[in-house]
Amino acid sequence: MPTTIKRGVSLYSYQEEFFLRQMSLEDCVAHVAAVGGTGVEIIPEQSIVGYPRLSPEFLEQWHGWIDRYRLETSATDLFLDTKRVPGQWLTHDEQVASVRQDIDIAVALGAPVIRAIINTPPEVMRDAASYAADHGVRLLLEVHAPFHYEHPWILEHLEVMHADGGQALGLMPDMGTFVERFPRVVSERALRDGGRPDLVKYIVDLYDDHGDTHALMDIVHYRGGGPVEMGLARQATHFIFRDPRELLPHMPLIGHIQAKFYEMTDDANEYSIPYDRIIPVLVEGGYDGYLSSEYEGNRHIEDAFEVDSREQVRRQHAMFAQLLGEND
């Protein structure tokens, strides 16, 4: 079946090299095009010095790169700093104003959709929807592990999205909800940090068996685990594996996908997330948005290995091209 799914990259993927000034912002944008991507997702708070002010010079530069590398801005990512002021919580109106400010930024960057971070309350989405609609953009709530499509927090959001008719609001699934196998880059890091091999194995085995992880931190504590083992147990409760087919009923709401990955192996497979079973579901559901790479392995290997985000992104796109039938 032909597909219109598009390939893109979130600049989140190059965070290691960008942080260390080994890649400039233009290098990151250029790499998206180099792997055959057509969409670049930007985190303004990461990439734009002086956020939330975007200078005319920056905007000219950004749109110049987008043209030069034949890309489009596929999405922006917003954060909602509810705890901005010490000891206080942003009021509802302040939260809506924060989202509106990020809508203005998305419009200036030419993005049609905005990633609303998972802590955005449903009522803030509801009350920011008309501003998004007026500006021709859609606010998409990220569905990020450990949340999933039947979780009470997501159900509250779905109610608001359905009331909106899916016009200004929608979903941005993060593929981290389909972690079938415990990422070995994470467990190997715990071993390097001095984690007890028996407890690391216990955590990995329980996860890989898709066992109940609710009490995992307690059990690791009963077995005498220290901070490293407890940290690994907490991570195991924040990875989840759901059936990718759970996406199908929500297809009309899905406007963008964050293609999270932890490790692309030498033979261009993701070690823990079964993209070969996810992509056919997206094709079946008629998804026509972006698969936007989100490499998150650097933090788990940077203690011991050279991080090569470009190679990791290149491998993921080789896998996408294959699974999308581009090579047929």
Next chain:
Amino acid sequence: MFDKYIICEDSLRPTKTPKPGAQVEVRLPYYRGLGLSMVEAVDVSVDGQTVDPQVTTLTVHGRTYPFSDLGGVLDDRWEMGEHATVAFPLDRPLESGVHDIDVAIRLRISYMPVPGGGRDRKRLTLQD
């Protein structure tokens, strides 16, 4: 993440005013920039001696803030990967040679129920 990059190499320098002290450059262990009001702690110790946070300053892109005022700074940010300078007075000037520097950063990240941040420890040679 980025813990091992918090303390910048070759950045320990003596300071003279208003009292003898030292400064060191540090980076934010996070994948985006953050408003300064959400930087809860940049705790420094030198050769095992904890520096009182009430006497430190943080300088980002040329602007210096007393650390004790940082919670009220709602219009400036510490950018991703930016080298900020932490400066502090000491009872006596640092001797030349190698010093043990420990920096623990605590961040208030709104989507996280637990504090963010990280910790780094490096041996730095005092620069001229």
